[in-house]
Amino acid sequence: MMKISRRNMMQMMGAAAFAGPLASATRAFAGRAKELNILCWEGYNSAEVLDPFRSSHAANVKAESLTNDPTMINRLRAGETKIWDLINVNNPWARKVMAPAGLIKPLPRAEFEPYFDTMLPDFKAPYRWAMSDNGEDLLGMAQRFGPYSFVVNTDKVSKTTAEEQGWDLFNDTALAGRYGIQESDDWNVFNIFLIAGINPFKEHTEEEFKAFSETAEKVFKGARMVGDMASLNQALVSGEIDLYMTGGTYSVSPARADGYPNLRAITPLTGPIDGKGGISWIEITSTVNNPDLSPLAIEFLKYVQDPEVAHTVAFAEGTFNPVSQMGNPKCFELFTKDELEAIQWDSLEEDMARSAEYDIVPDYDKALELMTAARRLRG
Amino acid sequence: MAVTIHEEAIHGRSAAALPAIPAGLRAAGPVIVLLLLGFLAPLLTVAAYAFATPKSFDVFRSFTFANFSAIFDTSNTVWMSFAWSLAFALATVALLAVIAYPIAYGLNRMFGKWSGFIGVLFVFPLFVSENVRLYGWVLFFIKNGVLDGGLKWLGFSGGPEVLYTPGAILFGMLYVYLPFMLFPMSLGIAMIPRDLVDAARDLGASRLMIWREIELPLAMPGILIGMLLTFVLGAGAIAESKILGGQSVITIAQDIEVAFTYAQNWPLGSALALLLVAIVSGLALYVLAKLDLDRILGKR
Numbered sequence: 001m002m003k004i005s006r007r008n009m010m011q012m013m014g015a016a017a018f019a020g021p022l023a024s025a026t027r028a029f030a031g032r033a034k035e036l037n038i039l040c041w042e043g044y045n046s047a048e049v050l051d052p053f054r055s056s057h058a059a060n061v062k063a064e065s066l067t068n069d070p071t072m073i074n075r076l077r078a079g080e081t082k083i084w085d086l087i088n089v090n091n092p093w094a095r096k097v098m099a100p101a102g103l104i105k106p107l108p109r110a111e112f113e114p115y116f117d118t119m120l121p122d123f124k125a126p127y128r129w130a131m132s133d134n135g136e137d138l139l140g141m142a143q144r145f146g147p148y149s150f151v152v153n154t155d156k157v158s159k160t161t162a163e164e165q166g167w168d169l170f171n172d173t174a175l176a177g178r179y180g181i182q183e184s185d186d187w188n189v190f191n192i193f194l195i196a197g198i199n200p201f202k203e204h205t206e207e208e209f210k211a212f213s214e215t216a217e218k219v220f221k222g223a224r225m226v227g228d229m230a231s232l233n234q235a236l237v238s239g240e241i242d243l244y245m246t247g248g249t250y251s252v253s254p255a256r257a258d259g260y261p262n263l264r265a266i267t268p269l270t271g272p273i274d275g276k277g278g279i280s281w282i283e284i285t286s287t288v289n290n291p292d293l294s295p296l297a298i299e300f301l302k303y304v305q306d307p308e309v310a311h312t313v314a315f316a317e318g319t320f321n322p323v324s325q326m327g328n329p330k331c332f333e334l335f336t337k338d339e340l341e342a343i344q345w346d347s348l349e350e351d352m353a354r355s356a357e358y359d360i361v362p363d364y365d366k367a368l369e370l371m372t373a374a375r376r377l378r379g
Numbered sequence: 380m381a382v383t384i385h386e387e388a389i390h391g392r393s394a395a396a397l398p399a400i401p402a403g404l405r406a407a408g409p410v411i412v413l414l415l416l417g418f419l420a421p422l423l424t425v426a427a428y429a430f431a432t433p434k435s436f437d438v439f440r441s442f443t444f445a446n447f448s449a450i451f452d453t454s455n456t457v458w459m460s461f462a463w464s465l466a467f468a469l470a471t472v473a474l475l476a477v478i479a480y481p482i483a484y485g486l487n488r489m490f491g492k493w494s495g496f497i498g499v500l501f502v503f504p505l506f507v508s509e510n511v512r513l514y515g516w517v518l519f520f521i522k523n524g525v526l527d528g529g530l531k532w533l534g535f536s537g538g539p540e541v542l543y544t545p546g547a548i549l550f551g552m553l554y555v556y557l558p559f560m561l562f563p564m565s566l567g568i569a570m571i572p573r574d575l576v577d578a579a580r581d582l583g584a585s586r587l588m589i590w591r592e593i594e595l596p597l598a599m600p601g602i603l604i605g606m607l608l609t610f611v612l613g614a615g616a617i618a619e620s621k622i623l624g625g626q627s628v629i630t631i632a633q634d635i636e637v638a639f640t641y642a643q644n645w646p647l648g649s650a651l652a653l654l655l656v657a658i659v660s661g662l663a664l665y666v667l668a669k670l671d672l673d674r675i676l677g678k679r
Contacts, residue, residue, distance in 0.1 A: 071640040078436055078645075183626065185641035225543040225625030231517065238522045240542070365434070368642055372634070376459045379545065379628030 036296040038063040040088035043316035085297040091129035104286040106137035120327035140286035147351035148248035149278035156242035166268025176222035180244035216374035253320035257342035273356035280355035307331035428649035446650035468613030475560040483565040543625030551619030560605040567601015
């Protein structure tokens, strides 16, 4: 029988004092093992996507959806790397901003690169936007993508006319008061540059900024409305407007799926970005540089690569989009004719070929200031 | 002697055990801490951000007036957003005062047994999200919507073009903020003793004189609270200009939102927010001081 002496009582107390914090650390680790926090564009936060993962891992999964990339990056910069495990933003941010700033961590290449081999041909490993600048680290996984320029009601402006005239449609005074603008300021900066005939993704001269400013004033003054994509689709359907800028498969697909195939995302035939007329986006999902990263982050990234889940992601609530996993026949077969029609599969390849990939405008701050000032002149 | 020692011992012990904090304050301690953390701390953080280096997160680590000098730069047109927001807020207050008074009067004096039901009708929209209600109005006013489509169906040429104009924004604000003016005003009117009105009438006062000399001054506390509430809410309004107005004008709340999101410039957003707080509270305090509440309340 063990005798408790004063000495071993002290030893036990010492051990307890040492083990106490470790015990709480273990509890914290155990908590993170069943917890996952995702900062994302809408869709990944839908119950259809999350619930099967929640139940199969008995995990507490939270997903917060925001409507623009800069805000999500801001959250990490402001110290929320301790909160989030996964971040889902558009292509340039992982490679050009988050990785250099140490906000995300690389993925194990051997585990994840095989998934790229089953994706559509353009996404084969090493896929540029998923890799670090030096081409060594895998920074995230690709999934949803699409062309994003403008949307027309083809009963009012034909597809051919829209493609041929491209951004000049917004210079056409006859269309003043007949178009809308989506409140998506980062993309509007790209588009105002394109309407002015300037490549947005380079450093700009004073003269180019003057042209940008004048174009912004003209375009915002001529707009019938500035609103969210649901309002713009509604306005297109009702006939309040005939077209809107900053739009694409992403914004118009819900209206097309609702029985308005006459509303169509358009990619201009030519334009000022090395001859390309439109801009496309590709979402990259990365693991956050969380000091206590949930092991479920890696599991979730693998889970959304599954053909059935990828199809669910493509048609998650809000918007309907093509996914890179459509390169896998097992995934592609799940898309019905109507679903392919909603995401404009018929012209997707040519639209993407005509598009430059979303990039960062080096002097975005100045352009945004000029555009915000121009927008105030509407009143 | 023994008694004196005993008293000293008691006082000495109680002073040592409990410092001189009144029991009420001690009991209120947790609530005070909660209020400080929940209300004051965020405001102080915003204030601190307003003096941080532009486009950085150097809060509490840098101090600069750069954000304010950018706002007051003569080339900056942000004053237009302030002007629109304050103009909309003032117009909303003025129009709602005129619209809500007869309704509030009716709820207290005219509608009788129906006043409860009518009161509920005005409260009911508050159970539905503001955005949903505003989208409802969009569907009502939109081309081929309820109004335009209905008029066309009846053989008319269609409805007027209402949406996406400053007028639509003002309409939305009047609609959304009506209950916030109506209920304080109604409480104000409920404070008027009926005997006083009857006595004035017996003494030969005209209807207008009773209203001007008795009813209005006695209802004024409620009216003022309604006006203040509506003005503060109106100055920070954003949904109406976005949804009904199609951003035909840019309000200051929207500029603040853009600074915090697309522009990634929290210090500028904070400086704009702080300026808005200063202007709104300054104007409200100035008006309250001018109105001389004591005289209105009949205390002097």
